[in-house]
Amino acid sequence: MRRLGRLAVVLLMGLLGYGLGVAQPYVFRPPLVAGQDAITDAASRAAVVSVDDVGGRVLSIRPTGPARVLLVLYPGGFVRPQAYEWLGRALASRGVHTVIPEFPADLAVVDAGRAAALIARYAEGRPVVVGGHSLGGAMAAGYAADHPGDVAGLVLLASYPAQDKPVTGVSFTALSLLAEHDGVADPDAVRGGLERLPPGSRLVVVPGAVHSFFGRYGPQAGDGRPTVSRAEAEAVVVAAVGGYLDAIR
Template sequence: MSRRFPSRLRPLLTALLLVLLGYLVGTGQRVVVRPPLVVGQDAAYPGARAVATLERAPQPFLDIRPVGREADTLLVFYPGGFVRPQAYEWLGTALAGRGVRTVIPVFPLDLAFTGTGRADALIDRLGAGKRVFLAGHSLGGAAAAGYAARHAGRLSGLILMGAYPAGNVSLRDSGLQVLSLLAERDGVADAGEVRGGLARLPPDTRLVVLPGAVHSSFGRYGPQRGDGRPTVPRAVTEAQIFRAVLEFIAEP
């Protein structure tokens, strides 16, 4: 025999259900409705200049180009999960003066796993005659590693930032040059997982630890839930990231 819920508690139950519904709607809206992509809003880097535009074909991507010179290197960058491409424009700006053209795809819901193969069209269109590198932060790094495992021959190198290949992905015998950047105080990408991921990367993979840095130090998108607390200024970490990436892509 069914038992009716006491009438005096029905208003409380209704209120709790409304709060839960509001939370779910609000959370879903934040995921589906992404913040605007504003080019150049927070992309300055000391002593660097670049031309940045939002392109629409073959799919939307942020295009960051050198000023007054042709690029000899193409860097395709996969953003972290739910992070807008503009958060990494600073790195493209910094590299532009060194002859690097950086392109950052705009993924549905800002999740690189919704279009792991988008590097293909960008490399086809912009990579002719250039050295081509693929980079990714966090979940974007895992997606980039997956692409690199399938298309190592299209790339000159892979750069992982607070990221590691998925457990079923191995680049061990790919012959690809790989740079792995680990933030010392990262509270999102576990250091043990990042170091453990080296077993699925080529033996000569270069690991660079960024002292005092955290997961969100790689992009300009603000604090991140669960992340550590940085003990060095952002400018210091960004200079270390820029230097490590530049040294890596400058090698023959």
């Protein structure tokens, strides 16, 4: 009996250790650090980057001069905010102030209304665009649907509005981006999501790209195989998002 008891304890400890090992990447998240693999050229180097506390930590990337528009960008599920710093830096040269909030467990669904506090803190009377990648995009679309008077635009990266949260009856159009070889977001669902976006909204397919090319967080399980470099895909993303934001007034 004692031997069986010891065996049970060993098995229990083994299962507990395995469970902790599996859960560790999701429970113990990497620190929020600015400046990781984000500076790509002189224009992006000139951005002012800080980690602020606005009801939780937020990565702020602002132009060195006056900002013209505020972009509140929700990260994808289990993705750290700094994975999108590259995009904020690239947009800063176009007068865009990008803020990327940190969510509990890196899941925007936990606090989808987080944009309200960020808009109150950073908008300063400027037009506000909300957006996000994957799960973060769906949550941002829900925020836009619930607060149409506070939002002047919506940017979705490999994402789409939920069936019960169409973004219709608003005064702005949206921009939706789809990676050609996305193996995580369903391409048909992204295309179908246009039906739940305002009339005149546009879908841009990023040739040769995959889901993880929207953020710098490395390869993602189940994703497709890219046929272009990350730099080539990022250039298309910046051109599309930047062009859309240039028209926001």
